[in-house]
Amino acid sequence: MMSLLLQAAATGESRGLLMQLFPFILIIVVFYFFMIRPQVKRQKELKKYRDNLKKGDKVVTTGGIYGKVTEVKENYVIVEIANNVNIKVDKAGIIMDMTDAVRK
Structure with a gap:
């Protein structure tokens, strides 16, 4: 019985920690898709353009x-x-x- 209570408490704490970290994870994902990924794509296109100059x-x-x-x-x-x-x-x-x- 005691082990069941300890397991329930442990899973509750991990859910709470996950819920606390969720906004930070969401911010990182948004930054990646709206800022980092488009910039990397532009850099690749510019490098390709420079390599193909004639x-x-x-x-x-x-x-x-x-x-x-x-x-x-x-x-x-x-x-x-x-x-x-x-x-x-x-x-x-x-x-x-x-x-x-x-x-x-």
Whole structure:
């Protein structure tokens, strides 16, 4: 009889603890689906975009410079920003292509 009472008390305490932790678990799940997961998806898309850059693509740098890719190397690209004016930009400095910039 005593062991049944102890088991009932133990399960009641574990339910109480679970109910106390439930709001925190819910907050973590909401953060994951509304903040973390979309950000990871955007980062993957941007990495894929940067890896697929090719000569002639129109791009925008993180500094807001619009230009056209004239040469692609492993870690950087050469961007023409005016006639005969070329700059070397790290691939991480490319944020989007010009068609996305015009739409937004």
